[in-house]
Amino acid sequence: MARDLRREIRRGLGVTAPLLALIAILGACGSPAPTERPPVQFTEASRPQGGDKFPNWPEHPHVIEKELPQALASGDYKVVSEKQTAAGITGAAEVTLSLAAIDKELTFKWKEAIPARLDQDNNSPRREIAVYQVQRLFLDPEDYVVPTSLMYCVPLEEVRKKDKNKAPSVPGTNCVLGNLSVWLQNVTQPDPLFEEVRFLKDPSYAYFMANIGLLTFLVSHHDGKPSNWLASKEENRRQVFVVDNGVSFRAWPHNPFATNWDVIRVPAFRKDSVDRLRKIKREDLDVLGVVAQLETNDDGVFMSVPPGENLDPKRGVRISDGTVQFGLTTGELGDLWQRIQQVIGEVDDGTLPVF
Numbered sequence: 001m002a003r004d005l006r007r008e009i010r011r012g013l014g015v016t017a018p019l020l021a022l023i024a025i026l027g028a029c030g031s032p033a034p035t036e037r038p039p040v041q042f043t044e045a046s047r048p049q050g051g052d053k054f055p056n057w058p059e060h061p062h063v064i065e066k067e068l069p070q071a072l073a074s075g076d077y078k079v080v081s082e083k084q085t086a087a088g089i090t091g092a093a094e095v096t097l098s099l100a101a102i103d104k105e106l107t108f109k110w111k112e113a114i115p116a117r118l119d120q121d122n123n124s125p126r127r128e129i130a131v132y133q134v135q136r137l138f139l140d141p142e143d144y145v146v147p148t149s150l151m152y153c154v155p156l157e158e159v160r161k162k163d164k165n166k167a168p169s170v171p172g173t174n175c176v177l178g179n180l181s182v183w184l185q186n187v188t189q190p191d192p193l194f195e196e197v198r199f200l201k202d203p204s205y206a207y208f209m210a211n212i213g214l215l216t217f218l219v220s221h222h223d224g225k226p227s228n229w230l231a232s233k234e235e236n237r238r239q240v241f242v243v244d245n246g247v248s249f250r251a252w253p254h255n256p257f258a259t260n261w262d263v264i265r266v267p268a269f270r271k272d273s274v275d276r277l278r279k280i281k282r283e284d285l286d287v288l289g290v291v292a293q294l295e296t297n298d299d300g301v302f303m304s305v306p307p308g309e310n311l312d313p314k315r316g317v318r319i320s321d322g323t324v325q326f327g328l329t330t331g332e333l334g335d336l337w338q339r340i341q342q343v344i345g346e347v348d349d350g351t352l353p354v355f
Contacts, residue, residue: 033263038200040268040355045203045210048237053142056184056232056239058106061141064148064182068106069304071099072152080105094183107183109147109243112176115169118324119317121253122223124246125151125179126316126326129291131219131245132181134336138214138276145212145241147182151292151326153302154178170319174300177324184241190231193240199267206355208239210270216242216261218339223247224258249332268353269343277340285337289313289327296322 054060071077080096092111099106114120132149139145153175159166169177199206215221221242228244242261247254254260289310294302302324311318311325316332318325328336346352 034265034267037267037351037353038196039353040200040206042201042203042206043355045207045270045355047142047207048204051237055234055237056187056241057147057182058185059102059104061144061148061182063102064106065150067099067101068148068180069150071097071101073303076100082110085109095180107185108180109183110178110180112178113169115167116171117317118169118177118319118326121251122244122246124248124251124316125149125177126291126328127219127248127251128179128181128245129326130288130328130332131215131221131242131248133288133291134219135215137280138273139211143208143211143239145208145215145239146245147184147241147243149179149181151294151302151304152178152180153294155299155301168300170302170324172300173296173302173322175302177294177302181243184230184243186233187230187241188233189226190229190238190240191226193226193229193231194265196267203355204236205238206266206268207270208237209266210268210355211273212240212242213261213264213266214269214273214343217264217343218336219245219248220250220262220335220339221245221248222251222254222260222262224260225255249328250335264343264346264352268355269347271354274343274347274354278344280340282337285333286310288333288336289330290325291328292326294324 058064077100078098080098082093082095085092085094092109094107095110096105096107098104111123111125113125114123119126128149129151132146135144135146153169153173156166156168156174156176159176166176168174194209195205199209223244223246225244228242230241230243232239287307290307293305293307295305297303307325310327311320311323313330316327316329343352347354
């Protein structure tokens, strides 16, 4: 089993075993967690009031969650445009769909899942969806920092109009699985991503950076590549987003030289967020064991269905008799729980300030 895993890693990365060992050794060379947390110069903060509540979203996140799956299932949509993205190494595409139910065009990032395995390193649909759902534990929709993300399986007859030799993602089915995530608007790549001095003085800035700092710590986010982060172009409402979350929940390998956000990088968290985490019980996290489930229809095409009983809690992807499940493993859920408890513990002992 271990040999198979190492072989898969080498094949996926195109590197040798010695180089993998070097990467592991250099893992400690990345930017370390701050050792001091200077006090913020305010006692409370809130999101800016007035104006559009979702200035960087094409639609309310919960509307997208409801209407997109229905449109995809019924076919009540049109593909307006499709093109490859400029960034990334996993063949993502930018797809614009017109949804009749809301009479609106929405743009998404489409990333095809790795055939058969459906989960690999920097292409992990289950982790993308799980990170989106983890933010719901402590954030209101207006404060979401991860775009809506869901699974879809494109019928082979559609895919083969462009690639006649395309094979299905899962042998014996008739579609290509992938992940759709909302394309945000009115955003830019932040430079720098984080300004500690501004955090200490600017309540609005601290409000939004605390949100993303807490989420990325909880999910052990290990992909600090600059193109993974976006910020609103409105400086007085500088909400920051993380749009590529496949390398999370201790995923390995990852870039050891990047400033990753799996550690607490902000000086303080919002008290409201921490108080919401206090209400969570360990068993409440089990819902993340199945973040997406699809079943084949009469045509052999996977269709989204409500999550059912976890088919194998020790695995992140489960394929059985026309059903595919995506979710966090028992170990990943345990790590998430430990990180929640760490935040609460550090707040209670006074080492982690809140506002």
